[in-house]
Amino acid sequence: MNDLALHLLDIVQNSLVAGASFITIEVDENPAGNLLTISVKDNGRGMSPEQVQKLSDPFFTSRTTRKVGLGVPLLKHTAEQSGGGLEVVSVPGKGTCLTTRFQYDHLDRPPLGDVANAVVLMISANPGVDFAYKYTYNGRSYNVDTLQLKEVMGDLPLNDLYVMEMIEEMIKENQSDLKVCQIR
Structure with a gap:
């Protein structure tokens, strides 16, 4: 995968499954x-x-539609090649948390990619699922979640083209604002 946003889409797909x-x-x-x-x-x-x-074994998958599961093993390999690692905590019947860490300036770390677009794709393709997204840059954070968005949008569905464009623009603008150097 060319960027980490694509890995993110893959991991979220596992959550949906x-x-x-x-x-x-x-x-x-x-x-x-x-x-x-x-x-x-x-x-x-x-x-x-x-x-x-068994999660990092490419020949392990819980899916019946195929015999391999490459998403998590590829992400783990990418993280380890980039001076980081992958951790999974899961409780049957409760859920799973997958955390991946990368050395930020490592030469082998793929670019982050278009996470805002990936988040909008996830939201629009899965109207029955709620998402919360938190982006932090050097300790400064921005949050968006579909429960709040649905409240604000009222009867307009989040997968409406206009709404999707607005959400993506809002996420990108807020992420960009966090990166601006503040002078006091």
């Missing part, structure tokens, strides 16, 4: 601390300790 109705996505860019952290937490069916242990 696991029956999640609420998914939290956090991206924490910390150039000052030389760390990039991406985490996805869901309320899906969760996994047993044995399943979590």
Whole structure:
């Protein structure tokens, strides 16, 4: 995968397949601390300790439609090649939290990619699922969640083209604002 936003889409797809109705996505860019952290937490069916242990095996998958699952092993490999790692905490019947860390300035770390677009795609393609997205840059954060968006939009569905464009623009603008140097 060319960027981390594509990995993010893949991990969220796993959450959806696991029956999640609420998914939290956090991206924490910390150039000052030389760390990039991406985490996805869901309320899906969760996994047993044995399943979590096998998660990085490309020939392990719980899906019946294919015999391989490359998403998590590829993400883990990418993180490790970039001076980081991957951690999974899961409780059967409660959900799963996958956290990936990368050395921010590592030469092998893929670019973050268009996370705002990825988040909008996830929201628009899954109207029955609620999402919370938190973006942090050097300790300053921005949050958006579909529960609040639905309240503000009223009868307008979040997968309406106009609404999708507005959400993407809002996310990109707020992320950009966090990166602006503040002079006091």
